[in-house]
Amino acid sequence: MGSRRVALKPHADKIRRWVEEGRGDEWIAQELNTTPSSVQSFRSRNSIYRRDPVRRGELSEHRAVLREIEGGILIETDAAGSEVFEQRWREYLKRSPAEVHLVITRDRIYVEKAH
Structure with missing residues (x-):
């Protein structure tokens, strides 16, 4: 796994899709040659949230x-x-x-x- 700074913005659509598929930050980081903390931070800044598949009903997310x-x-x-x-x-x-x-x-x- 690389520790260099990788621009994640160009990968936003892929990251969103991977998160929807249930991929973890570690897996995404390995694919993009960056760190899991960078992926988590990017997801947070760009409102890319993981949905818990066990939860049912309508979701409404709030800080x-x-x-x-x-x-x-x-x-x-x-x-x-x-x-x-x-x-x-x-x-x-x-x-x-x-x-x-x-x-x-x-x-x-x-x-x-x-x-």
Whole structure:
């Protein structure tokens, strides 16, 4: 694996396709002769996100800020302004706020309705 600086912008379409196919940053880095951290940074800057194939339903991605509070962590986000939240979540949370599961992966936090 090379450590030289490789311009990734010309490869954006390939990177997007590879991510959609489930290829990891290590695999992409090897293909493009760069480092996995460069690939991850490029994906982040260009909003190229991995979709977790286990998750179902409509996805709405939002940046979040985690704040430590007494007894836990507060997740601050603008998700409440999204169309998915308006159509799928607002009424549900009013009726059943306890029926929500948080699924935490290495780089995502999913909110799911309990089954």
